[in-house]
Amino acid sequence: MYDGAFDSVHWRIAVFVKRSSAFTASIVVSAFAFEVAFDTVTDRIWDTLNHGRQWKDLKARLEAASDE
Amino acid sequence: MNVSARSALSRLGLEVGEHAHAFSTPDHGLHPVHYPWDHNGAFATYDHAALRRGYQVYKDVCSACHSMSRIAWRNLIGVTHTEAEVKAMAAETTYYDGPDAEGEMHERPGKASDYFPSPYINDDAARAANAGALPPDLSCIARARHGEENYIFSLLTGYYDAPAGVTVRDGLHYNPYFPGGTIGMAQVLFDGVVDYEDGTPNTASQLARDVSTFLAWASYPEFDERKKMGMKFMIITTGLFGLSVWWKRFKWSYIKSQRLVVQPPTHIRKV
Numbered sequence: 001m002y003d004g005a006f007d008s009v010h011w012r013i014a015v016f017v018k019r020s021s022a023f024t025a026s027i028v029v030s031a032f033a034f035e036v037a038f039d040t041v042t043d044r045i046w047d048t049l050n051h052g053r054q055w056k057d058l059k060a061r062l063e064a065a066s067d068e
Numbered sequence: 069m070n071v072s073a074r075s076a077l078s079r080l081g082l083e084v085g086e087h088a089h090a091f092s093t094p095d096h097g098l099h100p101v102h103y104p105w106d107h108n109g110a111f112a113t114y115d116h117a118a119l120r121r122g123y124q125v126y127k128d129v130c131s132a133c134h135s136m137s138r139i140a141w142r143n144l145i146g147v148t149h150t151e152a153e154v155k156a157m158a159a160e161t162t163y164y165d166g167p168d169a170e171g172e173m174h175e176r177p178g179k180a181s182d183y184f185p186s187p188y189i190n191d192d193a194a195r196a197a198n199a200g201a202l203p204p205d206l207s208c209i210a211r212a213r214h215g216e217e218n219y220i221f222s223l224l225t226g227y228y229d230a231p232a233g234v235t236v237r238d239g240l241h242y243n244p245y246f247p248g249g250t251i252g253m254a255q256v257l258f259d260g261v262v263d264y265e266d267g268t269p270n271t272a273s274q275l276a277r278d279v280s281t282f283l284a285w286a287s288y289p290e291f292d293e294r295k296k297m298g299m300k301f302m303i304i305t306t307g308l309f310g311l312s313v314w315w316k317r318f319k320w321s322y323i324k325s326q327r328l329v330v331q332p333p334t335h336i337r338k339v
Contacts, residue, residue, distance in 0.1 A: 050112065058148075
């Protein structure tokens with residue numbers, strides 16, 4: 001085993017790699033977290049590029065018009 | 069040669085002749101201009117305010133003759149109208165439904181799940197009412213015509229007096245964008261035939277633009293979502309491409325950093 005050769009940083013990474021269960025769980029959790037973060041950022045970029053054109057913008061204008 | 073290249077050459081003083089065709093291209097319909105739609109481009113959604121106005125044009129003008137039988141009222145929710153508006157609009161139409169538990173047919177107000185009502189009960193009735201010409205269903209018309217919304221816009225704004233030498237039969241109208249040059253449909257979009265609620269100028273070309281956008285949406289309802297997925301796909305694949313480049317360099321670094329030196333043997337027998 002590699003244990004003796006690992007310094008503290010490598011040892012912390014190795015926790016996620018040594019056991020298959022921890023390895024799988026870390027992949028699933030990080031994929032989930034990445035997708036949430038990626039979608040949040042790209043949706044915000046998309047809404048900026050299409051500002052005023054989408055249904056949510058039109059709906060806000062309609063509601064503002066009906067409130068008057 | 070396309071139009072822009074030819075006009076660019078003619079600006080340089082170079083005239084480029086037309087191709088010789090064995091047939092006359094106007095007989096097959098003029099190719100529509102590629103208009104700069106504001107939903108063109110990789111990152112642009114439809115302008116939903118234009119879709120809402122386009123629905124109004126379809127409802128007030130086109131739907132007198134053209135069905136849109138594949139589009140349901142519910143498809144407008146979250147695209148052009150709110151749920152309450154859609155339910156109110158659907159309820160204005162009467163639908164023939166049944167049979168109920170007693171086997172009776174009955175009439176009822178429309179629901180959001182109903183499809184758009186058709187102006188004629190079947191295609192034969194539609195032909196009989198339009199001098200033999202069938203007004204096509206507009207549900208997928210942008211997909212079904214070369215040039216898509218460009219064609220629809222060109223056709224709607226393309227009514228002219230027939231040039232000398234072209235005879236137009238009774239009941240037909242000259243339109244160079246329609247294959248054959250004469251079309252059963254008369255010009256329907258004129259300045260001011262539809263009143264917009266949002267104060268947009270209701271010129272004929274504005275009406276044509278909005279209804280063309282609406283019909284394009286009807287053909288491609290997944291348009292906005294597809295483009296957004298496309299943007300995300302390109303970002304992810306760019307990252308993966310960068311990783312694959314790094315991986316290749318990583319694997320090849322061992323090979324590329326080796327140096328092979330050939331030392332010829334020193335004791336070679338001279339002959």
